[in-house]
Amino acid sequence: MKLLSAIFFLILLFGSCTPEEVIPENEKLIFTNSYPIKIPSYTFQDSDGETYSIRGDTSYQSAYPDTVNSLPALAWDSLGIRIITAAIFTDHLRVTGNRIVNTDDIIWQWHSGMETETGKEGFVKYSDGRSVINDSIDYDNLADSLDEGHYYWAVWGWGESGTRIWYSSRELEFYVLK
């Protein structure tokens, strides 16, 4: 009986260690092994007062993309996490081994270290982010406006330790019309 008690104690002791959290696979996200960041339908206005609509996740795999101006705003359901980024690509995102491989296709990026009064996690204007030149963010200059064409964008975020991607959105597409 005493031996059983001792074994029970040891089971309790070592059983109390929490196993690593398992995130369900989600093939629709850019990082399949992450929790979803939802992108709602939203609108934004340019300096001339013209309104643009983004359909968000509902436009996924739509036959035609949303049309925006050359300074689009990006929005998503805020998660309140500390490390998060959004980026615009000139081509489809390619992810291998939980890392984006076509980083040279990134032309614009915003991250939570750039937070301002107007651009916070959940809604950022194009002017809140910076251009990316040769895989490097140009912090010194304002971002160049986008040329006419097809673009792809996504949002992804890390856990508090910054070692692993915990959240990501779908890849969305828009068309810039000048």
Added chain:
Amino acid sequence: MIRFANILFFLFTFVLYSFSQIDEIWLESVYGNFNDTTSSALNYSPKEVDRFMKSHSLKPGEYLIGGYISSIFHESIDSVKIIIRVDQKIIDSFYTVNGLFSISLSEKGSIIDLSLSHPEYHQKDTSLLFPEASPTTLFLGLQPKYKILLRGRVYAGNMPLQGVAVKIRHAGSLYNLTTRGCYYDKEDYWNCLFDGMFKLNLIAEDPNDSVYINLTKTGMKPFSAGMTIHEYTGDIMHLKMKYESTLPVISYNSLNFKLSFPVFSLDDDWFVSLSYYRLLNTNRLKRIAYGIDVNTFITTVSVTHNTFRGLEPSTSDSSYISTFAGPSLLFWLIPPEKRLFSTYAGCTFAYNFNKPALVFQPFFGSRVFIDLNKAISLEIRYCEYKTDIIHYTFSPYGNAMRYEVESTFEKLHANLGIQIVF
């Protein structure tokens, strides 16, 4: 085939019987029912006694004398010894059966003397004139002596102690008892209701009689207590024995399980150890022990790395389990047979399974026995070892990149242990 199975079953039961704690099985047939302290009394009414007397057939010239002996509480008394004298001459002696007695006298006398004796009652002598007619029915009452059921339970701390030799002295008599252990009862349940208990029926002439109780057991200090009969309330006495300052025998083997919690450590570590030691059997010095020690450190290491520009650095925690095993030497600074605070110092020469290398683990500790073969220990241990620590480089495009850096740990902690010596 069936015969072979029978042989196997017989061998199995034989082995099971041989290794079972048969000495702890209380045999009801040998020791009786411990719980049974009552007896059923048969009481007779005067009419029933008359009927008993009339049931005898007498020859001519015989005189029948008989009757009924009860206590002052009107309970029949069985086995009262009666000596009957007629004119100072002993005629016969006999015993009552459920309080009833009868004797037929063939010769007439003048005075009949009756002496009644029973160990639980005061002696009674009575006389009567020889009756003219027969039968003569007597109703006699005996006054009981003081009778107590002395019950006690012997403890060592809060644990009932079985196998204690109990000597009870009263009125020149010495009673030797032993405290009971657990046993399998009639329904085959392991019964510990009377664990550590003894009981004795004592009969005293005088309530001021003294009763002395002496308890002895190997490894325990002798215990003595005394009281008078009338001081005993009838409750179960709680008698606590204390351990001797040294163990009765030196145990050469010890099995140790040690555990350290984060609060006991400088680095919030967990530590688990299992070790076995055997005392070197030398005539001059029984203080050196050798053995084997297997232990594990579970430590959490935090590393920081930068993420995006403008953000505070992130911290990542990882747990590392480092396991060691190897021979160990131990020297008892205070002799190991001491029950309290036997202090020791030693060193384990261990192999590090995670980062192959030999490490030294010097330690210093003390143990306190909680009974005769189990002890708790408190130990301080130092260990210096190397292990590979995982660091991270942040990637803005996915999971961070990992790389390992060899680090040296210097661990100093206290641990609590349980020891079993045998």
